[in-house]
Amino acid sequence: MNPDNGRPSRKKSGHALFWIIFIEVAALLAGFAVLLFVVRGTDDKDPLVDEEVHLNYIMNTESETETETIVYVPRPDIDEQFLTVNKYSRPGEECKTIDAIVIHYLGNPRTTAQENHDYFESLKDLKDVSMSANYVVGTKGEIIQCVPDGEVAYASNSYNDHSISIENCHMTASGKLTKQTYNSLVKLTAYLADLYDLERSQIIRHYDVTGKICPKYFVEHPEAWEDFLDDVEAYRQECMDEVIAEQEAILAEQMKERETVDELTAFLETNALEVPQEQ
Numbered sequence: 002m003n004p005d006n007g008r009p010s011r012k013k014s015g016h017a018l019f020w021i022i023f024i025e026v027a028a029l030l031a032g033f034a035v036l037l038f039v040v041r042g043t044d045d046k047d048p049l050v051d052e053e054v055h056l057n058y059i060m061n062t063e064s065e066t067e068t069e070t071i072v073y074v075p076r077p078d079i080d081e082q083f084l085t086v087n088k089y090s091r092p093g094e095e096c097k098t099i100d101a102i103v104i105h106y107l108g109n110p111r112t113t114a115q116e117n118h119d120y121f122e123s124l125k126d127l128k129d130v131s132m133s134a135n136y137v138v139g140t141k142g143e144i145i146q147c148v149p150d151g152e153v154a155y156a157s158n159s160y161n162d163h164s165i166s167i168e169n170c171h172m173t174a175s176g177k178l179t180k181q182t183y184n185s186l187v188k189l190t191a192y193l194a195d196l197y198d199l200e201r202s203q204i205i206r207h208y209d210v211t212g213k214i215c216p217k218y219f220v221e222h223p224e225a226w227e228d229f230l231d232d233v234e235a236y237r238q239e240c241m242d243e244v245i246a247e248q249e250a251i252l253a254e255q256m257k258e259r260e261t262v263d264e265l266t267a268f269l270e271t272n273a274l275e276v277p278q279e280q
């Protein structure tokens with residue numbers, strides 16, 4: 002029964018093997034214990050309970066903020082150059098609310114966003130014309146903010162005290178926007194709509210307020226206006242998908258850490274080191 006293969010007797014080798022395995026398992030468990038200690042921390046409180054509370058908090062916060070204040074669309078590059086408060090371009094009056102974004106065109110081809118900003122600023126001295134906008138988008142895609150959100154600007158008539166106005170520069174009399182202006186306008190509109198929780202129907206043309214041919218190209222090409230609204234929605238959705246994917250990845254990582262802790266705990270509990278008695 003005992004094959005003579007030149008090794009010591011089976012009984013003796015089995016005994017040595019037991020101690021080798023025993024030492025290895027002990028070392029492994031010690032390693033796990035150290036890892037567990039590091040992962041769980043050293044508090045007296047039950048760290049697993051804490052972790053569960055933390056995870057619940059994250060999930061609750063997520064579901065709450067998703068329907069409330071999370072802004073998914075990143076703020077585009079905005080050059081804030083607020084006008085001096087004056088009764089011709091920045092009356093300093095607070096809006097009742099913000100329930101619309103009104104899109105305009107300047108009707109003055111080849112002027113820059115900076116020139117239009119400076120013109121609005123000069124009105125305080127001209128004391129003749131009242132005109133301004135919350136934002137001006139230039140032909141190179143630059144965005145200048147002239148009046149803070151939630152403050153009245155003189156652009157959209159009866160909508161002045163409950164909207165945000167965006168003026169757009171253009172190169173030709175058609176009022177068609179350059180690619181850069183268009184792209185910045187899409188990003189700015191999507192950002193503001195997201196920030197103030199506005200829907201597609203709350204993004205309107207000056208034309209929709211007064212019937213004025215402004216913004217000219219979007220009034221004369223209603224399909225282009227619908228395309229613009231589509232592009233705003235698509236960009237908004239794209240940003241939302243991106244943020245949600247990031248949040249899910251973070252949560253999955255946290256769940257994985259949690260599982261590792263659970264597995265180690267279960268392992269240590271079910272494999273409590275039992276030292277076999279020698280016969």
Ligand SMILES: [Zn+2]
Nearest residue numbers: 105106207215
């Ligand atoms: Zn207008």
